Amino acid sequence: MAVIGPWEDVALQLETERLILRPPQLEDFDAFADCAADPLATEFIGGPKSRPEAWRAFMTVAGSWSLHGFAMFSAFEKSTGRWVGRMGPWRPEGWPGNEVGWGLAKAAEGKSYAYEGTVAAIDWAFAELGWSEIIHCIDSGNVRSEALARRLGSRVLRRQLLPPPVVKEITVWGQSKEEWERGAAQRAMALQAR
Numbered sequence: 001m002a003v004i005g006p007w008e009d010v011a012l013q014l015e016t017e018r019l020i021l022r023p024p025q026l027e028d029f030d031a032f033a034d035c036a037a038d039p040l041a042t043e044f045i046g047g048p049k050s051r052p053e054a055w056r057a058f059m060t061v062a063g064s065w066s067l068h069g070f071a072m073f074s075a076f077e078k079s080t081g082r083w084v085g086r087m088g089p090w091r092p093e094g095w096p097g098n099e100v101g102w103g104l105a106k107a108a109e110g111k112s113y114a115y116e117g118t119v120a121a122i123d124w125a126f127a128e129l130g131w132s133e134i135i136h137c138i139d140s141g142n143v144r145s146e147a148l149a150r151r152l153g154s155r156v157l158r159r160q161l162l163p164p165p166v167v168k169e170i171t172v173w174g175q176s177k178e179e180w181e182r183g184a185a186q187r188a189m190a191l192q193a194r
Contacts, residue, residue: 094163
């Protein structure tokens with residue numbers, strides 16, 4: 001008999017107006033690897049990765065789903081079925097807190113997909129994981145991610161070193177569940193105004 005870890009809901013799927021978010025599946029890897037190889041898409045997350053390096057990163061996300069019951073979701077454009085990026089909860093060993101992060105393929109940028117999908121992922125993290133705070137680890141100079149964090153209602157909490165193997169100083173943005181709930185009406189208006 002096969003044993004399934006904490007993540008047993010293989011049908012888990014979040015849906016927004018334009019996106020579908022679900023745990024990654026093997027058929028997502030080619031798009032994930034293409035994104036990981038793009039110097040512009042990876043500028044603030046360690047730079048381009050070879051296909052074998054992307055495989056290891058992809059399997060880390062899949063392993064987190066299997067063992068922890070959460071990780072980044074694969075995000076798909078509803079209208080085309082195209083993989084557009086990843087977003088969702090993330091907490092590696094030694095991480096500065098319960099993060100909800102994002103990363104988009106370059107072709108998907110400028111459409112507010114990161115905002116739309118990350119709102120759904122934060123809602124899910126607070127409701128399903130019971131987190132009381134979320135953070136976003138943002139590299140210095142990443143003004144687009146800083147703007148997105150601000151738009152999500154997060155604020156700068158502190159500067160901190162990320163643990164090995166990354167070991168670099170980042171800015172930790174974040175907010176409490178209570179702050180997130182207070183911003184619900186504003187987010188709903190922002191999503192409708194898109």
